[in-house]
Amino acid sequence: MFENINISWTGIWQAFTGYMVDLSQNPFRLITLILDLVIVGYLIYKFVLYAKKTRAWQLLKGIVWIIAIVVLSEVLQLRILNFFLTFFMPYGVIALIVIFQPELRRMLEQIGTNRITKYFGFDKDLATKTKEDIYKIVIAATELAKSKTGGLIVLERDIQINDIADTGVRIGSEVSPQLIVNLFTPNTPLHDGAVIIANNKIAAAACILPLADDKDIAKELGTRHRAGLGISKESDAIAVIISEETGKISVAKEGTLIVDVKEDSLKNILIKHIVTKRFGDEKLKRVEKVKARKQQNIEQNKLEKRKEAEKREEK
Numbered sequence: 523m524f525e526n527i528n529i530s531w532t533g534i535w536q537a538f539t540g541y542m543v544d545l546s547q548n549p550f551r552l553i554t555l556i557l558d559l560v561i562v563g564y565l566i567y568k569f570v571l572y573a574k575k576t577r578a579w580q581l582l583k584g585i586v587w588i589i590a591i592v593v594l595s596e597v598l599q600l601r602i603l604n605f606f607l608t609f610f611m612p613y614g615v616i617a618l619i620v621i622f623q624p625e626l627r628r629m630l631e632q633i634g635t636n637r638i639t640k641y642f643g644f645d646k647d648l649a650t651k652t653k654e655d656i657y658k659i660v661i662a663a664t665e666l667a668k669s670k671t672g673g674l675i676v677l678e679r680d681i682q683i684n685d686i687a688d689t690g691v692r693i694g695s696e697v698s699p700q701l702i703v704n705l706f707t708p709n710t711p712l713h714d715g716a717v718i719i720a721n722n723k724i725a726a727a728a729c730i731l732p733l734a735d736d737k738d739i740a741k742e743l744g745t746r747h748r749a750g751l752g753i754s755k756e757s758d759a760i761a762v763i764i765s766e767e768t769g770k771i772s773v774a775k776e777g778t779l780i781v782d783v784k785e786d787s788l789k790n791i792l793i794k795h796i797v798t799k800r801f802g803d804e805k806l807k808r809v810e811k812v813k814a815r816k817q818q819n820i821e822q823n824k825l826e827k828r829k830e831a832e833k834r835e836e837k
Contacts, residue, residue: 662702672766678720690729
């Protein structure tokens with residue numbers, strides 16, 4: 523048995539040295555080798571990530587231990603143990619197919635359908651997923667409005683607002699209307715503050731937003747409206763505000779506030795300014811517009827401070 527093992531290792535070494543000689547004579551093979559290694563490594567990485575989410579992960583760890591024991595029994599020449607392990611290994615492969623049958627079936631179904639892009643991390647249906655998330659947000663906003671529960675939902679677009687999300691509690695869950703409504707339920711730990719939606723996830727809750735200092739904002743509008751308007755000026759994010767006094771829904775975008783928005787209008791506004799523009803050609807223009815508006819605000823603040831300083835000097 524051990525002579526066969528020595529022969530197999532010799533054959534592996536000879537194949538490796540022969541491949542290296544062939545590689546030195548044909549450098550183009552190096553590209554295919556790198557591509558081959560990258561593909562195999564990526565497949566193993568995705569398989570491990572997939573296995574961690576299923577019952578197969580614990581079984582895979584057990585298989586690794588068995589393989590390690592087999593190798594150790596060969597090195598230490600534990601012939602009886604090695605004989606039993608190698609004897610039952612062929613039956614173990616059949617057992618693995620039976621045990622992993624649900625996981626293997628699910629994986630093959632994904633490969634055989636258009637969901638293969640999701641398995642490899644390239645989700646071509648991101649626009650549809652974003653639309654579904656918008657519908658869920660609209661449902662949550664409508665439910666909050668019916669019960670006159672205050673709420674503030676901020677939808678990130680091209681300009682990241684990680685600094686705002688860091689002021690709250692990170693969540694990282696799928697978008698769910700039930701979870702959003704529950705987050706704003708009074709007397710719950712995270713009800714005070716804004717919920718951030720980013721990358722098709724509920725990124726954080728109880729976040730603190732910058733307040734708009736516009737003097738022309740109506741007095742009946744509270745802190746939530748000022749906060750929603752403030753984040754829409756500081757970034758290209760869209761804020762959905764639900765008033766706890768009136769139960770009306772407002773939308774803040776690009777530094778403007780739209781008051782008393784109905785369910786269908788809210789859905790159309792979010793789809794137009796998130797889905798259409800996010801996956802259209804206007805993305806770059808919008809980013810540049812926001813940057814220009816921020817720079818304009820900075821210059822305006824500097825000018826106001828300069829005027830105040832001049833007035834003080836005159837006095």
